[in-house]
Amino acid sequence: MLFLPHWPTDYLKRRDGGLKAPLVLYEVIKGGLRLAAVDAEAAGRGLSVGQNLADARAMVPELTVREMDRPLLEAAFADFADWHSNASPLVAAMNDVSGFGDLVLDITGVAHLFGGERPMLRLLLTRLRDLGYTVAGAIAPTIGAAWGVSHFARSQVVEMAELETVLDALPVHALRLAPAQIAGLSQMGLKTIGQLRPRERKPLQARFGASLLARLDQAYGMIEERMTPRLPPAELYAERRFADPIGLMDDVLMTCHDLAIQLAIRLEAEGQGGQAFHLFLYRVDHKVMALSVNSARLTRDPEHITKLFANRSERLEGDYDAGFGIDMIRLAASSVSELDAVQLGAFSHQGVAEDLDQLNDRMSSRLGTMAVLKTQLVASHIPERAARLVPALVANNADRAGWPIPVRPLRLLPVPELVAINAEVPEGLPASMIWRRESYKIEKASGPERLGAEWWRSGQRLQLVPPEEKPEKGEKPPHIPNLALFDPAAGTRDYYVVEDESGRRFWIFRQGFYTAENPPPWYLHGFFP
Amino acid sequence: MPAPDQQQRLAALRETIADIERKPALAEAQVTAEQQDGAFPALAGGMLQEMFTDERRNAGALLGFALAQAKGLLTLQRRAVIYLQLGDEAQKLGLPYGPGLLSFGFDPDALVLVRAANMAELLWAAEEAIACRAVAAVVADIGSHSKLLDFTASRRLSLRSAATGGSIFLLRYGQGRAASAAHLRWRLSPAQSTRRRHDARAPGPLRWRVELEKGGLIKNAIKNQTEFLLGWTEDGFATFAAQRRHADRRSGSTPLPRAVPAALADGLPQTA
Structure with missing residues (x-):
C-alpha cells in the first residue's frame, strides 16, 4: 500500500514548476468554497481539507490557490497507478475513502525481484520522494492493515506474526470508517483498535452497522478483501528495462521482436499459444501506453506477433507520444491455451488456412477488425437479413447445406x-x-x-x-x-x-x-x- | 586489394542487380493463354488486369466478370479471393451479397471483404493480400479517382502479382484512362440478355460485351481478336461470335447460368 497524502498538489507542482509552495486546491462543497487538497507546507501551517477558503486565506496570506480539476487529476492518477505496474502487475487505485492518494499493489511473488520486501518498499518510496511526492508506504498481509499502517504509522513491513500487535496500537481511524462511526466510537471512549477488538460484536453491530465489523475483519484477515487490478493480469510476459529511455517507434518494435522471441520460447516450453498480445510501454513520466492485438488462431510465432504490432502502430502514428522516453517495455500474452507443436507436411494443405488467417490478422490489425469481413448466411427470407457481414475471424457457415438457392443480385x-x-x-x-x-x-x-x-x-x-x-x-x-x-x-x-x-x-x-x-x-x- | 569478404559481398550485390535486370519489364511480360476457336481464353494468375466500364450503374456486371475470372483461379492451395472497397462507396456501388454470390456460382466463404478507410490503406491491403500465397485473386473496386493510384502504384501491384502468382483485378469506372502498368485492360459493357425459355418478357441468360484495350492477349489469335460476347455458366465463360449480335436471340439453345426451376407453362411468368 502506498499512501500519497498530498498527491494532487504534488502532481500539479511537478507539472507546473511556477506554483509556489503553500498551495491549496478548492472546490465548491455544500455551497461554499472549501479546500479540497492541501500541500505539505500548507498542512504544516494548520490548513486542512474541508476548511473554508476565506478562512484559509486569512490564516496564510501568501497562499497559492487553484481550482480543483477533478477529471484531469483522476486521469492523471490512473496513469500514475498504471505506471506502478512496473513494480507489480496487479495495481489498483483505491478510492473508497478518498479520490486519490491510495495505491494498492499485490506483491505476492514479486518482492524477490527487488531483493526482498524491505528493499522493495524502500525503492518504491525513494523513487517517489525523488520525484517530489510526499509518500508513506506499508507492506502487510491484508489490504486493510496496510492501509491503516501506511496512514497512521511509520512506513514499515508488517509480518503476519506481528499483525495484531501493530494493529492494536493504531487509532480507530485506521479502519477506513465513516466519520459518523468514528465520532460514535470516540464518544464511547474507544480510541484504539486494540480497545475495540475484544468488545462484544453484537452490540457493536447494532450500534454502528455491519460495515464496522467487516472493516475490522478485513484488517485482521478474517474475511478476504479483493482488489480490482487496473490492467488485465497477464499470465505470461517478457519485459525489458532500459538504462537510457528510448523514444523511436522503430526501437520499440525492435524490442518488441526480441521480447516476442523470449515469449515464444517460454510459450513453447509450456506447450502453449496465445490469442491476444499486449504491449505496455512505460514512460519515464508515469504514463503507460498499451497496444493490443488479436490473432485468429493460437500462435506463438514471433514474426507474426511483431508484424501485428507493426501494423497496429501504423494506425496510431499521430497518437504515439513517447514523452521523455520509455524506460520499460513489457509484452504479455493473454487468452493462453494449449498449442501443440505441429510439423507441416510438404504436400499438405494445412498451411493454407493458417496463411489466410494470418493475412486476416494482419489486415485487421492495421485496418480495424470491423474492416475485414466475411459473409455469414442467416436463415431468413428477408434479403438484407439473409446475409450478415461479420469479422472474418468469426465467420462460420458450416451448416447451410441443403438451403435453397434463390435468384439474388450480385x-x-x-x-x-x-x-x-x-x-x-x-x-x-x-x-x-x-x-x-x-x-x-x-x-x-x-x-x-x-x-x-x-x-x-x-x-x-x-x-x-x-x-x-x-x-x-x-x-x-x-x-x-x-x-x-x-x-x-x-x-x-x-x-x-x-x-x-x-x-x-x-x-x-x-x-x-x-x-x-x-x-x-x-x-x-x-x-x- | 579488397578483403576477401568484401569481394564476396560485391559479388553478391552484382548478382542481385543482375537478378533485377533479368526480370521482364511489366507490360512486356508475355501473356500466353490458349485459345481455341475464338473462345475466351482461360487466363492464368499473376496478372494485373484493369477492368473498366463506362458507368457506375454497370457495377454488377463488372463484379461478375471479375469474380468469374477469379473463380477459375481458385485451387486447393489458393482458396480465397479478397475484395477491397472504400468504406464510403458501399452505397454508391453496392456490396457483394452472399446469396447473390451463391446464385452466381461463387462460394461466399471464399470471399473476404475488406472495407478500407482511404486509398492509401486500400493499396496497402492489396499489396499485403497479394503477397499471401493462399490468395487466388484480389478484386479492388475503386469507384472514384485518386492521385494515389498512379503509374507507380500500379507498377508495384503488377510486380507483386507477377512475383507471387495471384491476380489483381482493378475495377474502374468511367471513360478516362490513365497510364498504368496493367498487363491487360478490359472494357466491359452489359449486353441484352437472350430469350428465356417459355417467358419472352423475362431477362434470360446474361451477356457481356468485353473489349481488350491493352495487352497482347493471345499468341495465335484469330485476326487479333479483341472483342468477345460472353455468357456465363457454372463451368466458365461461354463465348459467342461478336458480330452475330442478335442472332442467338432467335436460336433457342443458349446456355443457362444455372439450373432453372421446372417451367410451368409457356407464357406464364415465372416467380423464380
Whole structure:
C-alpha cells in the first residue's frame, strides 16, 4: 500500500514548476468554497481539507490557490497507478475513502525481484520522494492493515506474526470508517483498535452497522478483501528495462521482436499459444501506453506477433507520444491455451488456412477488425437479413447445406434507394424507371417474387424509414406511443428482376400493395451481373 | 586489394542487380493463354488486369466478370479471393451479397471483404493480400479517382502479382484512362440478355460485351481478336461470335447460368 497524502498538489507542482509552495486546491462543497487538497507546507501551517477558503486565506496570506480539476487529476492518477505496474502487475487505485492518494499493489511473488520486501518498499518510496511526492508506504498481509499502517504509522513491513500487535496500537481511524462511526466510537471512549477488538460484536453491530465489523475483519484477515487490478493480469510476459529511455517507434518494435522471441520460447516450453498480445510501454513520466492485438488462431510465432504490432502502430502514428522516453517495455500474452507443436507436411494443405488467417490478422490489425469481413448466411427470407457481414475471424457457415438457392443480385445496396416506376397496369410489370435522376426503359422484367414480412418480428423494424437523427446529449429519445399492430400488407414486398434496353439488370421491389389513395413506394435494392 | 569478404559481398550485390535486370519489364511480360476457336481464353494468375466500364450503374456486371475470372483461379492451395472497397462507396456501388454470390456460382466463404478507410490503406491491403500465397485473386473496386493510384502504384501491384502468382483485378469506372502498368485492360459493357425459355418478357441468360484495350492477349489469335460476347455458366465463360449480335436471340439453345426451376407453362411468368 502506498499512501500519497498530498498527491494532487504534488502532481500539479511537478507539472507546473511556477506554483509556489503553500498551495491549496478548492472546490465548491455544500455551497461554499472549501479546500479540497492541501500541500505539505500548507498542512504544516494548520490548513486542512474541508476548511473554508476565506478562512484559509486569512490564516496564510501568501497562499497559492487553484481550482480543483477533478477529471484531469483522476486521469492523471490512473496513469500514475498504471505506471506502478512496473513494480507489480496487479495495481489498483483505491478510492473508497478518498479520490486519490491510495495505491494498492499485490506483491505476492514479486518482492524477490527487488531483493526482498524491505528493499522493495524502500525503492518504491525513494523513487517517489525523488520525484517530489510526499509518500508513506506499508507492506502487510491484508489490504486493510496496510492501509491503516501506511496512514497512521511509520512506513514499515508488517509480518503476519506481528499483525495484531501493530494493529492494536493504531487509532480507530485506521479502519477506513465513516466519520459518523468514528465520532460514535470516540464518544464511547474507544480510541484504539486494540480497545475495540475484544468488545462484544453484537452490540457493536447494532450500534454502528455491519460495515464496522467487516472493516475490522478485513484488517485482521478474517474475511478476504479483493482488489480490482487496473490492467488485465497477464499470465505470461517478457519485459525489458532500459538504462537510457528510448523514444523511436522503430526501437520499440525492435524490442518488441526480441521480447516476442523470449515469449515464444517460454510459450513453447509450456506447450502453449496465445490469442491476444499486449504491449505496455512505460514512460519515464508515469504514463503507460498499451497496444493490443488479436490473432485468429493460437500462435506463438514471433514474426507474426511483431508484424501485428507493426501494423497496429501504423494506425496510431499521430497518437504515439513517447514523452521523455520509455524506460520499460513489457509484452504479455493473454487468452493462453494449449498449442501443440505441429510439423507441416510438404504436400499438405494445412498451411493454407493458417496463411489466410494470418493475412486476416494482419489486415485487421492495421485496418480495424470491423474492416475485414466475411459473409455469414442467416436463415431468413428477408434479403438484407439473409446475409450478415461479420469479422472474418468469426465467420462460420458450416451448416447451410441443403438451403435453397434463390435468384439474388450480385451486389446489394446497404440501404435500398427510392425509384419512380411506371407500370402499364397497376399490378403489371414495370415499364420504366427513374433512378438517380436517370430514366430507364425497361425491356424485360420477371416477377413478382413476393416476400412477406416476418410476423415474429415487430412490424416497426421492417419499415424503410431513413435513420432518424440521433438525439443530442441530455435530450430524450423520441417516444413511440404505440407500436403499430403487425400489418402484413405494409411489410410485404414484391420483387422484380428488370432489364433495361442496354442490358443492365436491377432488382427492384414494391413495398406494400396498391391501394385506392396512395401508390406504394418502389425501391431499387441490388444489381445483377 | 579488397578483403576477401568484401569481394564476396560485391559479388553478391552484382548478382542481385543482375537478378533485377533479368526480370521482364511489366507490360512486356508475355501473356500466353490458349485459345481455341475464338473462345475466351482461360487466363492464368499473376496478372494485373484493369477492368473498366463506362458507368457506375454497370457495377454488377463488372463484379461478375471479375469474380468469374477469379473463380477459375481458385485451387486447393489458393482458396480465397479478397475484395477491397472504400468504406464510403458501399452505397454508391453496392456490396457483394452472399446469396447473390451463391446464385452466381461463387462460394461466399471464399470471399473476404475488406472495407478500407482511404486509398492509401486500400493499396496497402492489396499489396499485403497479394503477397499471401493462399490468395487466388484480389478484386479492388475503386469507384472514384485518386492521385494515389498512379503509374507507380500500379507498377508495384503488377510486380507483386507477377512475383507471387495471384491476380489483381482493378475495377474502374468511367471513360478516362490513365497510364498504368496493367498487363491487360478490359472494357466491359452489359449486353441484352437472350430469350428465356417459355417467358419472352423475362431477362434470360446474361451477356457481356468485353473489349481488350491493352495487352497482347493471345499468341495465335484469330485476326487479333479483341472483342468477345460472353455468357456465363457454372463451368466458365461461354463465348459467342461478336458480330452475330442478335442472332442467338432467335436460336433457342443458349446456355443457362444455372439450373432453372421446372417451367410451368409457356407464357406464364415465372416467380423464380
